[in-house]
Amino acid sequence: MIAVAASIVQPLIDGVRSRRSFMKSKLGILSALWLLAGAVPSGGCGPASAAEPASRYVNLHEGNGIRHLLDSLEVAIPGRMAEAKAPGLSMAIVDRGGVVWARGFGVRSAGGSAPVTTETLFSVQSISKVVTATAIMIAVQEGLVDLDAPVSAYLPGFTVHSRYEERPEKVMTLRHLLKHTSGLGHEAPAGNNFSRGVATFEDHVRSISDTWTLFPVGSRYKYSNLGMDLAGYVLQAASETPFEAYVERKLLAPLGIRASTFDASRIASYENRACGSPPGDAALVYEQGMIPCGGFYATASELGEIVRFHLNRGTAGSKRVLEERYIDAMMNEPFAVEGQIYGHGLGVFRMNRLAGKTLRRPFAMHSGGGFGFGANVTWLPEFGIGAVVLTNSPNADFAAGLAHRALAAILEAHGASLDTYRPYADLVEVDIDDEKLKPLLGTYTQTRDRIEFCLQDGTPGFKLIDGRFFVAHFVAEREAYIDIPGAAYSTLIRFVPNLDGAGAYLCTVHDGDAYAYCDGPNDAPGPDDPRWERYVGSYEWLAGDTPVMTTKIHRRNGWLYLEHMKLVEHEPGLFFLPHGEYVDARGPVPVGGGVAGRRKD
Template sequence: MLDITRLTDALTAGIPELLDAHAVPGMAVGVCTPTQVLWSAGFGTTDAGGRTPVGTTTMFSVQSVSKTYTATAVMIAVKQGRVALDEPITTYLPTFTVRTRFEDRPERKMTLRHLLGHTAGFTHEAPVGSNYVDGGESFDEHCASISDTWLRFPVGHHYEYSNLGIDLAGAILQRVYDVPFHEFVRRELLAPLGLTRTTFDQDAIAAEEDRAIGHNPQVPHLPVRIPMVPAGGIYTSVDDALRYVQFHLRDGEKVLDKELLATMYRVPFPAPGQALGYGLGVQTSRWEPGVVVRHHGGGGFGFLCDVGWAPDPGVGVVVLTNSVDHPLTGRESLAQRIMREVVESTAASVPTASSTTATPAAPTHRAPVPASEAARFVGEYISRGASLARIRSEAGRLVWDEGGDDDPDQLRVTGRDEIVRENDGSATYRLLPGTDGAPAYLQCLDDGSTWYRNDRPGTAGPPLEARWHGSYNVRVNGSTVLTVELGVEDGASHLTVMGVRIWLDQIGPGLYSSGDGEVLDLTRTPPTCANIPLHRDISTT
């Protein structure tokens, strides 16, 4: 048995201080190997200011980690021959449609592989039941409203994270097996693994007494029931989450074939040379000190968590919290620090490849291209969360300037559509064309993430009418969390969020597409962008 006593002693002493420092009510943490739970513990309380202590059986919402459970359930259905990954989803949902400006009948091109791999083109939120407005709608009502969304890009064009594809995958299981989604997952996945403290069942969650309560100082009223069930609705305990991780570390046991798990981990439509990135419901990344880790994070409705497992050293880590206002998950997270400590404590070399671990092939670098070709890259690019990067020419070289960096990254052009970001671990990017053939996206070949070209539209049509100009707020369950601006500059319409100006191009009466592929819909009351309501009243109540 791996001895991690020194690490767990340090965590036992240090985690209460972290909770106090970041006002986190409670946390549950655990470490496992394929056959043993090395350590698990609960800290703090189930509620802010509460008295009930968190234990290792306390259930937490793990939000988007739900996607790994949903994807695993789909793979079980594939094993049983009830669904196929590459069959059009209209085979299972014959009445489903979706709106697009790119192609005819896109739903007939979508497959379960697209849905689980986030390459179907969906935006992140639906008009009914979202991370911003929860009116108690059902899962079925939520899924029905997906037909009223607009695709951000053509089906299969690239990867873009979205709740909606995962929710539709759950709806397919529900329809094919003619049982509620949560019951299918319980019967085929949770029960065989003995996961009695894990459920998608919203009624069971609401009735559970040993359950952590989400905490968000910006949003005092957080619902327990949410309609995005397959994408974010599961609750689990740290001990059950570790048992689920062991299922993956043990190659699926008898529940799922090893070959189907390998399919689940594999990036479905990789960029050239890409091996790391998002597979089917699970992310594969390289964590320090060079360990390839399967993982997923989750955040929302007052919870943040990380669940990950490294197949080569055979280690799994789970960190669950009931607060969103802290730096203990995500990039450079507590889970990553724990994984690093455990791996280093084995004093074993970490292989760069194995039968279960994909290693990116080295990109093929061609001879430098003329300066005229390098100019194709110059422009603004937007990524998830309204992050803005500018590629500009400086002293005869291209640089990547993200947020006004004092030391912008140098770029090396290695092909007509390929650049290497030299100061960012030599990450390689390629330009992808839009439907008109012009450069429209910048895709990272290392993990598949995409930046959207934010060019000022050349033929934008009539600008936004003055009555739409001004400030709007974005609310989560009635509490203001963000303010955006609509306006016009030199005849071109734009939306500004977190200081980032995103150009708008009219695509129909009262409809505008944004630089990052979303749609501003002024025909709705209130108007929406990416299906998120924009409220004219900018009060904070």
């Protein structure tokens, strides 16, 4: 379960996976069609834009050769599905006038015969966050909630554990929750991506109180399902209306959306519904309690109407549902890190990497994957177009790649000019004294990634988990960049000292992601507590009763380690990993980051 350092490599290298760039042909429509079978595009974000002049909009309803392109896309998709092992797929292309093109491909369940149509419901997983955030902005507009009021103002009984604040719920706000800077983790004990039992929304949110924050509220970014679920629960409490009912009445109904829903009973009774692949994996998706963050089911056409709503800046037909300033707020929310070029706004992921080019004006997207489903929604406000791809394959990268390739081909067919730039092009290397580098040496970790800053033959650089070494070019005392062959731009890395009690870390500036300091050559040995011997061994982490991951706890340099991550004991039996996640061995069932486990040996 250990991967190459994703924030360093994934957003940059051309032609690998989604959020990466792909080469753009300049030979017209036929070359644009070649893109539909090519490599996968990437994401990023530059300065946010306000309303675009109408002359920039692409009107797909006027034709202009787009029909030929879409016909070719329809022919190409089944082959791409076979490569991605996707049993079924539904896709829609949208402009400001509505859904221009929508098709269904394949079957609703692997091994089945019922066909996917444009009316087939798919779990959209984390794309649910876009719907949730949009509904919350409606509540902000109505005065029901305030983005900057503390969570405790709406949920006076809610608490969460923290090593940094006595009452973090009195500090974290809806803004923190929507932009993933609340410090909340990703999983809760009741209802999570690993559980297979039934959990209500209320049970799920109550169990967030059993978790621990990863860092001080607002101090850094970490993608969090729990943050979005708690935001949805705040909406439910403030509106005195079930969450799914509020979304239905205030957002979906005004847009004419009838089938797509958060309502578990409606989802379960909907006959034309896709099943995740492998079959059965998604049987309980709508019973997991993770409703605002991942419980939405949609058809491609109706999700396209939500895209249209955003492209039209909050209007549904002639009716204004959401003021433009709230649409802007979702896209324009400042990033957590100075110099960051893409990442989360309020509930949407702001991107600017498309067709091998980095755009100055951002576009919006969100992917979703899990329980046998993979999906992507992307819209380009500058050009007034968007795409939706829903699949019953867990490969969300495939969905994102298909959406982005189609949009890139459409822009090329229309001869759209892209305002591009190269981030970090003006970096100037400086000499740094070796003595200033020594305190920075060491390993920096996330849950499944690690980066080592080290000296190789006297040259400072970064070693990834796959062993590749990249020379560090310092531009300031605590900032350096690396150049990866084939990358669209340099990767700027910033070392952040321990200023907030959560430990030092390094940050990949382009996406704001943090890697916590774990250990290094300057560290003193640990206390080597004899009591820790009881925790040494192999552990299985469970989805229901089924093991999905095996890890080892072992001793090294006087410390306990979970795989490559140092464990620091907070109180007897309660440990924390460098990035803030907890491992609780105080009870009969060990719990790691909200996920239950068991001893294997």
